[in-house]
Amino acid sequence: MTLVVGITGGIGSGKSAVTQRLEQHGITVVDADVAARVIVEPGKPALAAIAEHFGADILQQDGTLDRAKLRTRVFSDESERLWLEQLTHPLIGQEIVDQISASRSAYTVLSSPLLLDTSQKALADCVVVVDVPEAMQLQRTMQRDSNDEAQVKRIMAAQLGRDERLALADIVINNSGTLEELNSQVDELHKELLFRAEASG
Numbered sequence: 001m002t003l004v005v006g007i008t009g010g011i012g013s014g015k016s017a018v019t020q021r022l023e024q025h026g027i028t029v030v031d032a033d034v035a036a037r038v039i040v041e042p043g044k045p046a047l048a049a050i051a052e053h054f055g056a057d058i059l060q061q062d063g064t065l066d067r068a069k070l071r072t073r074v075f076s077d078e079s080e081r082l083w084l085e086q087l088t089h090p091l092i093g094q095e096i097v098d099q100i101s102a103s104r105s106a107y108t109v110l111s112s113p114l115l116l117d118t119s120q121k122a123l124a125d126c127v128v129v130v131d132v133p134e135a136m137q138l139q140r141t142m143q144r145d146s147n148d149e150a151q152v153k154r155i156m157a158a159q160l161g162r163d164e165r166l167a168l169a170d171i172v173i174n175n176s177g178t179l180e181e182l183n184s185q186v187d188e189l190h191k192e193l194l195f196r197a198e199a200s201g
Contacts (some may be wrong), residue, residue, distance in 0.1 A: 002100070002103055002104075002105070002106075002107055002108045002197070003107040003108070003126070003193070003197040003200050003201070004041070004088055004100060004107070004108050004109075004110055004123055004124050004125050004126075004191055004200035005107055005108070005109050005110070005124065005125070005126050005127075005128060005198060006109075006110045006112065006115045006121060006123070006124030006126070006127045006128065007019060007109055007110070007111045007115075007128045008111075008112055008113060008114075008116055008127065008129055008130070008165065009113070009131060009132075009165070009175075010113070010132075010134075010137050010156060010159050010160075010162065010165070011113065011137060011152065011155050011156060011159065012132070012136070012138070012139075012144065012152075012169075013020050013131060013132045013137060014129055014130050014132065014140075014175040014182065015113070015132045016043050016111070016129075016132050016184050017106070017110055017175070017179065017182055018033070018130050018173060018175070018182070018189075019109055019111045021182075021183055021186040021187070021190075022103060022186060022189075023037065023189060025104065025187075026105060026106075026107055026192050027105045027107065027108070027190070028103040028105040028108050028109065029102070029109045029156070030096055030100050030103065030106075030108060030109065031111045031112075031118065032092060032096060032110065032111065032112030032113070032114065033111075033112075033113070034090065034099060034113070035092045035096050035099065036092050038095055039091040039092060039095055040065045041064075041089060041178040042052070042063045042064060045121050046087060046091055047059075047065060047085070047087060048080065049082070049087055049114070049138040050087070051061035053083065053136065053158050054070065054073060054080075056122070057069075060068055060196035061172065070084075072151070075151065075158065076154070077154060078180040081158065089097065089118060089119075089193070091199075093118075093119065093120065096110060096112075096120065098121070100123065104187055106193075106194055106197050107193050107194070107197040110123055112139060113159065114159070116160050116162050116164070116165060116168050117157055117159065121168075125196075125200065126170045126171070126193070127168060127169050127170045128169065128170065128171045128172075128173060128189065129165050129169035129171070129172050129173070130173045130175050131162070131165070131166060131169075131172050131174055131175065131176075132174075133176060134162060134178050135155065136176060137152075138152055138153070141155075141166045152160065152167035159183075168191070171189065171192070173185050173186065173189065
């Protein structure tokens with residue numbers, strides 16, 4: 001079984017910049033966000049259940065899920081968010097396990113914003129947290145997603161707090177600098193993870 005490295009961080013922390021760099025080193029990245037999209041593709045049971053629960057207007061004209069509309073609904077109503085999580089989390093978990101099992105790289109990355117909030121953490125042998133100050137998270141996410149500040153703050157509030165995340169980390173990557181600085185940290189991380197994978201194998 002491959003060494004599984006969980007990579008997480010709050011919204012806007014730069015997880016994808018880290019995982020893209022590791023992919024350049026030939027490492028398989030299993031992305032929980034991608035798994036979450038796979039399970040709600042047209043024709044999948046989860047999509048039918050979501051449309052039945054929230055109404056047909058939660059779908060776009062081509063029959064795919066309107067993710068922005070769904071996000072607005074679930075982050076403004078806690079009970080709707082819990083309903084959605086109970087439906088999707090087990091399905092996402094299974095998709096992730098299947099993808100990890102298929103990986104053939106020296107170690108495998110599981111990239112997930114909810115790694116430490118859910119049972120996904122049990123899949124990781126080692127946890128890497130990508131960390132930035134909360135003000136920077138807010139600013140980056142608003143620029144990237146054109147979300148208003150209140151929406152981003154609601155998403156941040158629904159995620160594990162920064163201090164809790166850092167307390168659970170085996171390794172911390174500080175992403176408050178430039179992309180060059182981040183890449184050089186990730187290159188060092190890759191060497192460390194190769195060493196750990198060899199030691200565990």
